Amino acid sequence: MIEEMLFQGWSGIIRTVLVGALAYVGLIAFLRISGKRTLAKLNAFDLVVTVSLGSTLATILLSESVALAEGLTAFAMLIGLQYAVARGSVASGRFARLVRSEPRLLMHKGEILHDALRRERVTEEELLSIIRSNGSAAADEVAAVVIESDGAFSVIPKPAGGGAAEFASADLPRRG
Structure with missing residues (x-):
């Protein structure tokens, strides 16, 4: 029991290193493509995306039930939604007021x-x-x-x- 809590075998460690490195590279690529705004903490939606990206990366790293392709799809979806909200805010003042608070x-x-x-x-x-x-x-x-x-x-x-x-x-x- 204690041994399993401390070490479950090399396959889990190798998976974490391999999938972690690939997920990290994928996240960096998505962030470079999506631009600086993705990680800006300008409003609540921006903060949610930042926290969600970190949570998704942790899940990809530590959950064997989540494949790398699924994790990368989650990254793309979160960044795509953030992009859509940002574009909608720029295009429509009404939408901008709906999704962000004013000073x-x-x-x-x-x-x-x-x-x-x-x-x-x-x-x-x-x-x-x-x-x-x-x-x-x-x-x-x-x-x-x-x-x-x-x-x-x-x-x-x-x-x-x-x-x-x-x-x-x-x-x-x-x-x-």
Whole structure:
């Protein structure tokens, strides 16, 4: 029993090395063909594809019931679906809004937008922590905080001097 947990024979190791190397080469080839966007984490769909590719590679490597051809087909399908979603997003604004979230303003000119925090499920304490982790001691040192499409936070400092170069928020959705 213990021996089987530690070593089940050379055939499994040889299969893992051979199929693993071929699956890796296949994945790299598919990624080179599909372009940089495939692994970009711009939205939830991009993240799902990245995680799914890793999970598929692990399954190909460790599951003897999954043949290399099936694994490569899964890679092609995932990358093809990601490509279709990306193309659809570029071609149609309506489709783009359906599949990805828009950035949301959480704080503007020192004012915390509580409705936006609630909608994005961010607490005020988390917002203040994000501001501190970006080098600002207090919220009044910040022009804006935005939660981006990928869930990352952008902290925009107030301009030095506060003169004519005031932060312009016209291009950010303020749905609070």
